[in-house]
Amino acid sequence: MPEAHAFLQEWAVRFFRNRDVIQREIMDITEGGEGISIRYSHKEVRVLSIPDLAQMEMLLRRGKEEHLIVVTFNTEKNVDAVVQNWSVLVQYHSLTLYFVNPWSAEEKWALNPRLHQQIADEHSLRQGLLSLFVMVPALQEREIAQHLGASREQ
Helix, strand or coil: CHHHHHHHHHHHHHHHHHHCCCCCCEEEEEEECCEEEEEECCCEEEEEECCCHHHCHHHHCCCCCCEEEEEEECCHHHHHHHHHCHHHHCCCCEEEEEEECCCCCCCEEEECHHHHHHHCCHHHHHHHHHHHHCCCCCCCHHHHHHHHHHHHHC
16 A cells, blocks of 8 residues: 555654654654655654554564664554564664554554563563553554545545
8 A cells, every 4th residue: 555655654754843843853854765764963763654564574674773663553453463573573672663543633652662571561462552552543444545545635
């Protein structure tokens, strides 16, 4: 779903620019084929938009030492993909995943797998992630397609 990738990438650019309005720490944002690079004075962050985390090859090609952010839709399927790939995700030193529902007032929740691993019980991982997941209205693939189709028509 290329339009979903582009939509999430645009959402991420707006989100990080708006978040930086007060601090003014962002020096530059560049958009490229595999995501967005945000350059701060003290670090560079790579933002990847991955609509379906079952297909996270784009992330797995990145270095585990990089500052990485993944933006994805808030679907239960994506939460399950995180649970299935947990042992790999916790190896990334600076990875944050944003689960978003751009069409909701409660727009997002975030997860840093490495930090979460230190404070959470591994046996109740899925249950814990689902408790975060329900804080933002869940999306279904059909719903995402409808929203993307409606935004394309406007």
